[in-house]
Amino acid sequence: MSYNNGFRIAATGLSWPSLQAGGLNTYFKSICEQLATEHNTLDALICSDEQPQVRDRIRIHAIGSKQQSIWKRKELMQKYAAELFDKQPVDVLYSHFAPYGVGPALEAKKRGIPVVTTFHGPWTEEMKIEGQGFKHLLKTTMAKSIEMKAYRLADQFIVLSETFRDILHEHYKVPLSKIHIIPGAANVDRFHPAEDQAAVRKRLNLPQHATIVLTVRRLVNRMGLLQLLEAWRRVTERHPDHLLLIGGRGPLMEELAFKVAEYNLQNHVRLLGYVSDEELPLYHQASNVFVVPTQALEGFGLITVEAMASGLPVLATPVGGNKEILRGFRPGLLFQGTDSEAIAQGLLRVLDHPELLPNAKECRDHVLSKYTWGHVAEQVEDVFRQVLDRKAAAK
Incomplete structure (x- = not known):
């Protein structure tokens, strides 16, 4: 199956780095920018009260608010994704944050849209390290259930390192055959040595x-x-x-x-x-x-x-x-x-x-x-081709 006309991508993330600093958001912005070319179309769904400035060819959908409960944000993400999928064709859902990705993934599955998830780390384990007490334990238990549900819905996974491949396989029971290691990257135009x-x-x-x-x-x-x-x-x-x-x-x-x-x-x-x-x-x-x-x-x-x-x-x-x-x-x-x-x-x-x-x-x-974003995007697109080829072969 040929994809010379590019991919129609819906991507779900946490936020945009200009609104909320962090490695996950930097990665999400960078890969979205690299994938949003003259061939590919990309809609990025984030949780935000604000609309960040973005490059051409990326459509940002700012949904919900950080002031709302995570359950409300999760619900709004699912509702918005359903409306988006019904309004325009989408080839692949590209998910980057389990709580906001699980609802869109459910809607994608209803419509036969493959789901590719980038695993940025064990969200629950990170939460455990930073807190304690019964309330925190209850919160992390609920978080783990969201993670497990999101990962069950994914067709293929991308991880950034061997370490996270092993965690995804051992802690979340994802088969190794579904996991692709694609390292992260740097924006080499933005980060370069000083002239003076x-x-x-x-x-x-x-x-x-x-x-x-x-x-x-x-x-x-x-x-x-x-x-x-x-x-x-x-x-x-x-x-x-x-x-x-x-x-x-x-x-x-x-x-x-x-x-x-x-x-x-x-x-x-x-x-x-x-x-x-x-x-x-x-x-x-x-x-x-x-x-x-x-x-x-x-x-x-x-x-x-x-x-x-x-x-x-x-x-x-x-x-x-x-x-x-x-x-x-x-x-x-x-x-x-x-x-x-x-x-x-x-x-x-x-x-x-x-x-x-x-x-x-x-x-x-x-x-x-x-470690350039060009290298990363080529490999991510190859994973998209694989899931879409499997979808076509299964028909």
Whole structure:
């Protein structure tokens, strides 16, 4: 069966990164933009009160509100998808977030539309890590039932790493034959090395001659920022002129600020808060090293390839996709473990001997060879062809 005229795609996601920061939303926006070409049409369904600015050829449908209960949002998504599917032809439903994807998937199945789901991680397990108590247990139990229902409706799955393939297979009992590993990517036009690092540092009010280590994360426990701060105490004993930048927002902000004061790191750490889309590439360009101290459930590591596309060497804990990205490039950039001691040792090893680090061209070339959105879209379209070919053969 030929699809020379392209695909008519309906995609369901959480939100858009300009409205709600996060790796899932960055991935969703990036792949939607890459798939929305002169051949493909794409309707993206998100939960939002606002309508984000988007490129031509993408139609955003902002449905519901974050102020509503998740059950209400789920119901509205299903109702809207049913109306959309009846109004216009859709070849494939491309789902990215189980709670908002389950209703549209039910409607797709009623109409014979195949469902391809990208598994961004065990939503329930992430929730468990960040809370406790009976109410939280009840919430996570209900979340797990939504996940299981959504995944039962999928014809094929895309995961971003071997780690998430194994979780999807072992925890959710999805057959390996249904799972395709397609790594994530970086926007290489947006993330690139600085032409004039001094000018970028001046613009961001950063010291010209310091070695700057950057991380940008959601401020939650599993991201390892408390362990990083503890490690940074040791780094500053040997390198008092080095500066750590932590970008992001989340429930850990107050505790991080307290730890910075407790460890007497006020002159060695800056908590940047939310870093805008406009400023994010600039902070990469201003820095010397990027660090990813994740403790658990790192599905791929979009931030890792974005940093490398900017010419930054990345040091990371051996968790999830980061392990897969770096072991094929420079295994020595992986810390030996996830605790503060392992992070401190890894940082000191390269900060004491910067000649061990790959240069900007080597970092960027690795991304260009494997991790561009063009590569990703080609592979995603191939999965679409497979499900549509199976549908045609079954008739």
